């Protein structure tokens with residue numbers, strides 16, 4: 001029996017017949033040595049860490065530097081989400097839409113059943129009850145996940161609310177997401193040796209939106225294995241949200257307080273690596289203004305009794321990109337990493353602390369890279385994998401807002417869309433209304449690298465930053481946004497389009513970004529109150545030069561002009577690209593967005 005299998009079954013903690021049937025079915029399929037009903041306790045978390053260390057999956061970091069934290073190095077072939085092996089298995093192909101891989105649900109289940117058969121031999125199957133959002137909140141949702149990965153369970157402990165309180169909240173309800181996960185590395189005989197990071201070269205991350213199921217195989221990493229995150233909170237939840245009239249979005253949530261003590265809440269959708277975690281934790285540079293974090297990645301919004309949209313962060317932790325995170329770029333994130341964290345695929349220093357690119361001013365003279373090889377600053381490879389991640393409890397963030405776990409959620413005043421655009425898109429634009437805002441979100445795009453930034457058309461459209469995460473046809477998703485617009489009317493948040501990444505012809509960022517983005521947030525705050533000045537342009541309202549607070553800012557006038565300029569020719573050149581993008585959605589593209597596009601065309605000519 002493996003070390004893992006030594007954790008013995010403790011018996012079911014619920015009498016919910018649907019849960020019991022689900023677990024029995026999973027047990028029959030996976031054939032684990034033992035079943036462990038997780039209770040979410042601190043003791044259980046510590047036991048999981050110790051187990052991972054005993055198995056060679058993890059090592060303890062120096063307790064004086066990173067208390068109670070571990071370093072995990074994954075298999076080099078299992079380091080990120082696998083979009084090409086991720087499927088939306090809706091009954092009808094057209095419901096998955098042109099931007100998702102589709103497979104027939106019955107056929108896919110037959111395929112994965114073969115992979116699942118006996119996949120947990122020699123291992124423990126953990127049963128993990130979790131709540132996305134404060135337990136019992138009317139905006140929250142429950143999931144039950146079975147997995148053979150202690151790493152996945154420990155991460156779920158940080159990222160979600162795991163525990164017996166979830167069984168209590170669920171009662172006998174059928175309203176929960178069923179997630180099955182196996183790393184796909186059975187230990188069929190007591191002699192079969194385990195490996196530090198078990199996984200399988202065949203990977204499959206399948207979603208069954210109609211039945212609210214997730215079947216994941218072969219990967220232990222992040223979004224493939226922590227089923228509460230992208231699989232549940234975005235892909236399945238987006239479908240549930242469409243059916244029930246709410247929103248599940250890839251957005252940070254932040255609280256901004258002005259010098260008078262007035263508060264506004266903002267949500268912002270930026271694609272991966274476009275600054276959500278950074279904006280969610282920024283320290284404003286303008287005197288008297290305060291920013292606090294509610295969430296850094298996912299936002300669920302429902303209408304409150306007053307007709308406004310209320311948002312919760314369904315998560316309880318940050319699964320953030322490590323490289324580039326430093327005291328200079330994100331001090332609050334660094335403080336959240338002081339203890340009780342899981343570090344995956346970062347470098348290891350001689351004194352058993354973590355290291356990644358741009359973490360400190362001075363590089364360590366010697367380290368061990370994420371592939372366990374000796375590393376020095378002269379090495380022509382990074383110490384950390386570019387997608388190395390930290391898992392940190394949100395409660396450890398020094399600027400977490402006191403109301404971040406309020407079951408009511410927080411009323412959203414403004415929604416921001418943004419991407420990396422070297423040209424064309426101004427620093428900030430306010431949409432005329434929700435409909436035009438939806439249009440701006442639907443045409444959102446981002447450039448991949450600085451080197452390719454100037455190449456024409458070298459941009460990936462990533463509507464609402466949801467391209468890899470929308471669980472249904474994106475044309476229907478746009479229609480859902482417009483429907484929310486009709487329902488919410490003038491109580492809805494204002495929508496803004498931001499771009500921190502505009503560049504000079506020499507390829508330099510025109511805007512300092514990071515903490516200085518607070519100046520843009522201030523303008524947005526004041527637009528919500530109707531006080532800040534704006535001018536109408538063909539694409540929406542942009543700040544007058546005086547309206548943006550630039551006191552003490554090190555940006556010259558010509559750069560500022562360029563940042564706020566609406567590039568008419570650039571936008572005209574964008575029109576055929578938008579049309580091409582829209583053509584992919586065929587008949588499902590809502591009429592309202594067609595209208596927005598033709599109105600933009602008219603205003604530009």
Ligand SMILES: Nc1nc2c(ncn2[C@@H]2O[C@H](COP(=O)(O)OP(=O)(O)OP(=O)(O)O)[C@@H](O)[C@H]2O)c(=O)[nH]1
Nearest residue numbers: 271272273274275276277278321324500509513514
């Ligand atoms: N120039 C510039 N770069 C920024 C700014 N904010 C963030 N970045 C860069 O964007 C990268 C990604 O930032 P994150 O905050 O981790 O992005 P994210 O959206 O949370 O990414 P995911 O966790 O993958 O969803 C960082 O390496 C920063 O260098 C900004 O205001 N200006």
Ligand SMILES: O=C([O-])CC(=O)C(=O)O
Nearest residue numbers: 081222223224230272319
């Ligand atoms: O899901 C993951 O693995 C990490 C993540 O947050 C993203 O890719 O946006």
Ligand SMILES: [Mn+2]
Nearest residue numbers: 250271272297
């Ligand atoms: Mn993300």
